[in-house]
Amino acid sequence: MVENSRAEEPARGEAQSDSQPSVRALGWLNFFLADIQTGVGPFVAAYLAANHWDPRAVGFALTGGGLVTVAIAPFAGGMVDASTHKRRLIAVATLALSLGAVLIAMGSKRPLIAVAMTLIGAAGAFLGPSLAAITLGIVGKSGFDRVFGRNQGFNAAGNVATALALAGVSWALGLRSIFIAAAALAIPVWLTLRRIDPRAIDNDVARGDGGKEETGGLARFFTICTDHTLLIFFACAFLFHFANAAMLPQLGEMLAKGNQRAAAPFMSACIIVTQCVIAASAASVGRLAGSMGRKPLLLIGFGVLPVRGVLYSLTHVTGGLIAIQLLDGVANSIFGVVSILLVADRMRGKGHFNLAQGGLAVCVGLGAALSNTYGGMLARRFGFGWSFVGLAAVGLIGFALLWIGVPETLSRSSVS
Numbered sequence: 001m002v003e004n005s006r007a008e009e010p011a012r013g014e015a016q017s018d019s020q021p022s023v024r025a026l027g028w029l030n031f032f033l034a035d036i037q038t039g040v041g042p043f044v045a046a047y048l049a050a051n052h053w054d055p056r057a058v059g060f061a062l063t064g065g066g067l068v069t070v071a072i073a074p075f076a077g078g079m080v081d082a083s084t085h086k087r088r089l090i091a092v093a094t095l096a097l098s099l100g101a102v103l104i105a106m107g108s109k110r111p112l113i114a115v116a117m118t119l120i121g122a123a124g125a126f127l128g129p130s131l132a133a134i135t136l137g138i139v140g141k142s143g144f145d146r147v148f149g150r151n152q153g154f155n156a157a158g159n160v161a162t163a164l165a166l167a168g169v170s171w172a173l174g175l176r177s178i179f180i181a182a183a184a185l186a187i188p189v190w191l192t193l194r195r196i197d198p199r200a201i202d203n204d205v206a207r208g209d210g211g212k213e214e215t216g217g218l219a220r221f222f223t224i225c226t227d228h229t230l231l232i233f234f235a236c237a238f239l240f241h242f243a244n245a246a247m248l249p250q251l252g253e254m255l256a257k258g259n260q261r262a263a264a265p266f267m268s269a270c271i272i273v274t275q276c277v278i279a280a281s282a283a284s285v286g287r288l289a290g291s292m293g294r295k296p297l298l299l300i301g302f303g304v305l306p307v308r309g310v311l312y313s314l315t316h317v318t319g320g321l322i323a324i325q326l327l328d329g330v331a332n333s334i335f336g337v338v339s340i341l342l343v344a345d346r347m348r349g350k351g352h353f354n355l356a357q358g359g360l361a362v363c364v365g366l367g368a369a370l371s372n373t374y375g376g377m378l379a380r381r382f383g384f385g386w387s388f389v390g391l392a393a394v395g396l397i398g399f400a401l402l403w404i405g406v407p408e409t410l411s412r413s414s415v416s
Contacts, residue, residue, distance in 0.1 A: 077358020149286015277329020
């Protein structure tokens, strides 16, 4: 059955109740997807460092996966806009994540890691846009801020649960066991997808349009490229992730060099602190973004990033480094929720929400990919302390561009 059928659903664009089964399933889908992404994400750097990869080589490996995301993201966004089987896109992307995790568990040889990072990068290009599109298609624009923020809280809670579990697994069985466990976590994702009723998803609403007008690929691309506010924000997003992405992996590398067995528990502690902040704040961020606006929150999120980088350079005390992760939670909670809301603001009524998400994903992926290469080269030449300072400087540039170049995008007439 095509997911556009609305025979048993409320009127187009009307928010669904949080008690509706598909809305509840969306929360748990975010929870379980966070499980598998946590397992194949932050632990890769520590795993490679523990297997005698130098910081530059680790940076190149992580960059490779990011560049795959960058290359695929625009096409992924267009496919999500056009697809009437969005649940299937998530299922296939989850399979790719699982295969990537299995390949990493098979060994640290460069060809295996290259293929694994390619699969992981390709999956990442589809998961974010598909989840946001399904949410918008089910709850409509009036419920999107609140439900998307709540779903980010589920995502963060999933990260916390997985980090705790994987810390125990890695301590008992070694770093390689993390990736086997991550691959197995695809099963609850697939089971939860079956709980989302395809009839609840309005595909016209899911792409940011209440109508059925179709435009060619070039016209859709032109719509995004002529939105100067959106393009400047994309540049800000690039700088944010250029500054942010390498910080946590470098902490793992720094510790793995001195104590391999402690690397995974340390990474888990950092992830737990960050994700607890996100879990506690994401729903509130969504509500605040609908009342006080997008820009004030974004300025806070961008502002704490350079502070975090400088603080990392001032201490190597484990407890202090973990405490600094509170700032990471603040920054990522705000960016993760409000960036998508800003894209939805700019694409409202234009019908290209997921294509614009693809554009955002390109900038995020390119920034993250280059961050790992840039940070790895700085760490190899000058040490980890100066690498954190260099990353903080990039974050400060992003904050300044956001302040000067991006206006408020929330229309007061759209506040429910």
